Amino acid sequence: MHGKLYKQLMGSREWRRLRARKLSANPLCERHQAMGKVVAASVVHHIVEVESGASEAECRRLAYSWSNLQSLCRECHKEIHMQRGTWGRDNHHEREQERLGQWASRLRHPDPWKQAPGGRFLSEGGQSSEIT
Numbered sequence: 105m106h107g108k109l110y111k112q113l114m115g116s117r118e119w120r121r122l123r124a125r126k127l128s129a130n131p132l133c134e135r136h137q138a139m140g141k142v143v144a145a146s147v148v149h150h151i152v153e154v155e156s157g158a159s160e161a162e163c164r165r166l167a168y169s170w171s172n173l174q175s176l177c178r179e180c181h182k183e184i185h186m187q188r189g190t191w192g193r194d195n196h197h198e199r200e201q202e203r204l205g206q207w208a209s210r211l212r213h214p215d216p217w218k219q220a221p222g223g224r225f226l227s228e229g230g231q232s233s234e235i236t
């Protein structure tokens with residue numbers, strides 16, 4: 105399949121909204137969580153590859169269905185794709201997601217440093233300032 109459709113699906117406002125919702129519902133890496141570790145998620149991964157859909161409708165369904173989404177940190181995301189052998193292909197998608205992630209966190213917290221002078225408050229509890 106058609107990188108063009110994938111790009112189109114991932115560039116839509118619907119996806120940006122869904123992705124932001126997923127990251128606020130599951131702000132921690134689900135793979136690390138399963139191992140009892142707390143790591144901030146920065147990527148929303150599709151459990152079943154969007155590009156494995158046989159038709160445009162199928163790809164769309166895979167891209168936007170909540171149960172196909174997984175919050176992951178960058179390392180876990182890379183590992184999963186390395187295991188699948190789809191890392192190289194997915195690389196530019198991740199860069200795109202990072203850009204969107206910065207946009208989404210700015211939206212949620214327009215100015216985190218105002219709430220946390222010196223960043224001291226944010227570092228309490230060991231959580232990354234990226235997600236708090």
Ligand SMILES: [Zn+2]
Pocket residue numbers: 148149150181185194
């Ligand atoms: Zn992925």
Ligand SMILES: [Zn+2]
Pocket residue numbers: 133134135136143176177178179180181
């Ligand atoms: Zn992880």
